[in-house]
Amino acid sequence: MYYFVFLFIPVFAAITITAPADFSIAASSATQTLSWTFSSSSSITCSINSYLGEISFPVYTASGVSATNSLSYTDTVFYQRASFTGTASQMDNAFASAVYQPHQFYSSNTGSKAVIEQTDYIEIVCTDGSTSASASTMVGIGTGWVDDPTCGGNSCDSHGWCDKTTGNCYCWWPYYGSSTSRCDKLDCGICKHGSTCDTSTGKCTCTSSTFSGDHCEIVACTAASCNGNGWCNPTNGVCQCYSGYTGETCSLIYCLNNCNGNGVCNMSTGTCTCATNYFGTDCSFKKCPRDCGAYGGCNYSTGECKCYGTYSAKDCYFATCPGTPTCSSKGVCNYYTGECVCNSGYVGVDCSLTSA
Ligand SMILES: *[C@@H]1O[C@H](CO)[C@@H](O)[C@H](O)[C@H]1NC(C)=O
Numbered sequence: 001m002y003y004f005v006f007l008f009i010p011v012f013a014a015i016t017i018t019a020p021a022d023f024s025i026a027a028s029s030a031t032q033t034l035s036w037t038f039s040s041s042s043s044i045t046c047s048i049n050s051y052l053g054e055i056s057f058p059v060y061t062a063s064g065v066s067a068t069n070s071l072s073y074t075d076t077v078f079y080q081r082a083s084f085t086g087t088a089s090q091m092d093n094a095f096a097s098a099v100y101q102p103h104q105f106y107s108s109n110t111g112s113k114a115v116i117e118q119t120d121y122i123e124i125v126c127t128d129g130s131t132s133a134s135a136s137t138m139v140g141i142g143t144g145w146v147d148d149p150t151c152g153g154n155s156c157d158s159h160g161w162c163d164k165t166t167g168n169c170y171c172w173w174p175y176y177g178s179s180t181s182r183c184d185k186l187d188c189g190i191c192k193h194g195s196t197c198d199t200s201t202g203k204c205t206c207t208s209s210t211f212s213g214d215h216c217e218i219v220a221c222t223a224a225s226c227n228g229n230g231w232c233n234p235t236n237g238v239c240q241c242y243s244g245y246t247g248e249t250c251s252l253i254y255c256l257n258n259c260n261g262n263g264v265c266n267m268s269t270g271t272c273t274c275a276t277n278y279f280g281t282d283c284s285f286k287k288c289p290r291d292c293g294a295y296g297g298c299n300y301s302t303g304e305c306k307c308y309g310t311y312s313a314k315d316c317y318f319a320t321c322p323g324t325p326t327c328s329s330k331g332v333c334n335y336y337t338g339e340c341v342c343n344s345g346y347v348g349v350d351c352s353l354t355s356a
């Protein structure tokens, strides 16, 4: 007797995933293109986990696929969680040329980047709501210090310091950069007389042979260019100024006796501006107080009055009356005339006599 047993085998919607083969990846910034393929009759949602590397997917621009991607960092651990939803063929597109790159960690000691020697386990898990499938890939990651990774690989041209967190070079003067990751140019400072800076040498390019020096600051002289106040030395192109003149073109004039220290010299005119109380071409004269008035003469080398007759005081404005003590204490001195005005009962120029 045979029993025919009709077994009803339900046909589940099956998901299959073909993962890329295990692979190794070199240290530093090497990348590897990966590809997954999917098979499913319904729309699926897949999530992908990576611990040590970051996967960039073209999915972000692929149509029909919605995606989320999150990256997390701790001191030494990086991980990525990404989630995608779409049909199998849309997923094929999304994962067809994903790029894997080992994550690089900064060393707090050296500021350099390192790729940790580890094995990354990339896992992909897909579900259509009722069934799920997973596939995984092992990634062997090499280790290595990445030399100067963020400053364009130019090591700031050995003329600066690379800030590894920003990728910008800080150049040492007089160097500066054609970009933030270079220190490839030399600053000339000020280029004079219309010259331009040659940033490869840091020297100014002069407009003609009349000018020389790193900044084209030296002007070769001609007889005329010494302003008649000097002669042009043809061996070095420098004006040799006559006594009393100075400057590149002998246009500056020394003031007489350097204003004797009693004034300020204007070297374009060679004239002194004297301090208060001084006068004269070279400020050698000193004014006397009130010019000693009418009863004295000024000694302009000392600024002191020499008073006439009985006149005294610094400015000779006051006369002294005769008598010791003044007007014999028997009268009042008129200091303007130098005459005593005697008290009643006294007479004489110094009031020393009693009236009869
Ligand atoms: C020097 O003298 C010239 C001519 O008088 C004047 O133009 C200039 O301002 C003076 N310079 C100073 C520093 O006083």
Ligand SMILES: *[C@@H]1O[C@H](CO)[C@@H](O)[C@H](O)[C@H]1NC(C)=O
Binding pocket: 299, 300, 301, 302
């Ligand atoms: C002015 O004073 C100086 C210093 O005391 C003296 O040598 C000079 O002879 C004086 N000049 C006159 C004109 O009195």
